[in-house]
Amino acid sequence: MRRWEELRDEFDKRGVQVLTVSTDYPEEIRTGRRVHGLQATMLSDRTLAVTDAFGLRNQGAHSGNPRDEIEALPVPASLLVDAGGKVLWVDVSENYQRRSGPEVVLAALQAHLD
Numbered sequence: 001m002r003r004w005e006e007l008r009d010e011f012d013k014r015g016v017q018v019l020t021v022s023t024d025y026p027e028e029i030r031t032g033r034r035v036h037g038l039q040a041t042m043l044s045d046r047t048l049a050v051t052d053a054f055g056l057r058n059q060g061a062h063s064g065n066p067r068d069e070i071e072a073l074p075v076p077a078s079l080l081v082d083a084g085g086k087v088l089w090v091d092v093s094e095n096y097q098r099r100s101g102p103e104v105v106l107a108a109l110q111a112h113l114d
Contacts, residue, residue: 011109021042021044021074022044048070051074058075076093077091077092078100079091080108080112080113
């Protein structure tokens with residue numbers, strides 16, 4: 001998420017709002033947001049409802065922590081969704097530990113919103 005803050009001016013220029021969804025507890029999200037100075041709206045998806053709605057449940061070997069009630073984790077992905085809810089662009093990471101860089105998101109903004 002910190003990498004997306006590099007694009008804050010680009011988002012603001014286009015009226016883009018950044019929203020994140022994770023399986024973290026709300027308290028963990030609030031702490032991370034504060035510690036890292038993140039401006040995005042960050043939501044908790046403990047039940048994987050949003051994850052499943054976008055078909056992003058990780059079906060591979062990497063699953064949730066066995067000590068946690070989360071049965072799986074989402075596949076790391078970035079989506080560009082218009083105000084009407086239409087998905088304009090999706091970038092799904094091949095490696096669950098890495099997301100595409102800000103330059104990939106910037107190219108999507110330019111291609112779909114400029």
